[in-house]
Every structure is written in structure tokens, then in C-alpha cells.
Amino acid sequence: MWIGWVELDVLMGDVHTLKEKRALVRPLVADLRRTFTVSAAETGSLDLYRRAGIGVGLVAGDSQHVIDVLDKVEDFVSRRPELDLLSARRGLASSDD
Template sequence: MWIGWLELDILLGDVHTLKEKRSVVRPLVADLRRTFIVSAAETGSLDLYRRAGVGIGIVAADSRHVIDVLDKVEEFVAQRPEVDLLSAHRGLANSRD
């Protein structure tokens, strides 16, 4: 079993309140879950209205599949016009590690 995760640091565009932040981050997280069948949640910068940390996790039998999905997720977020992807950190582990 392979476990992969991706931590994204995102800068939000024209956002001035935490309520506006939620209106951008919640649909993004929902799109990630629906499009890629991954676990996704807002995980960082919860008290900052122009920054968001988003965590994504996936479990699969094949490491190549995990890497491919994480690559596609990162590209998907980077192409969103309402956010700027500042950084992406990923990890990959085998259950036998």
C-alpha cells in the first residue's frame, strides 16, 4: 500500500475577509475531492484571510498512480485563476516502511 500527500500553500486573490476566503477555499477543496477522489481539507493559515494551506491525501496499491494523481492535483490548483500556488510539498510512503 502506498500513501501520498501534498501540502499546498496558496495565496488568494481579491479576498478581504475570512468569509470571502471560505467562499474560495471550500469550492476548491470540494472540486479536488470530486475530481480526483482524494481526501482534501484546509489545513493551514486558518486565521489569515489571504493565505490558505490545503492538504491532500491518497492511498493506492501502486506508487506510480499516487504520483500521477498528486501531479495532476498540483497542476489543477496551479491553473486556478482565483489562487496563486506559492509552494507544494509532497510525501510518499509505503506501508512497509
């Protein structure tokens, strides 16, 4: 079994309140869950209205599948015009570790 995750640090464009931030982050998290069948949540920078940390994780039987999905998730977020992807940190572990 392989477990993979990516922590995304994103900067939002024209956002001035936490309410406006939530209006961007919630649909993004829902899109990630629906499109890629992964677990996703806002995990960082909760009090900052222009920054968000988004965590995405998945479990699969094949490490290459995990890597492919995480590549697609990162690309999906980087293509959103209302966001700038500042960084992406990844992890990959086997149940045998």
C-alpha cells in the same frame, strides 16, 4: 500499499475577509475531492484571509498512481485564476516503511 500527500500553500487574490476566503477554499476542496477521489481539507493559515494551506492525501496500490494523481492535483490548483500556488510539499510512504 502507498500513501501520498501534498501540502499546498496558496495565496488568494482579491480577498479581504475570512468569509470571502471560505467562499474560495470550500469549493476548491470540494472540487479536489470530487475530481480526483482524494481526501482534501483546509489545513493551514486558518486565521489569515489571503493565505490557505490545503492538504490532499490518497492511498493506492501503486506508487506511480499516487505520483500521477498528486501531479494532477498540483496542476489543477495552479491553473485556478483566483489563486497563486506558492509552494507544494509532498510525501510518499509505503506500508512496508
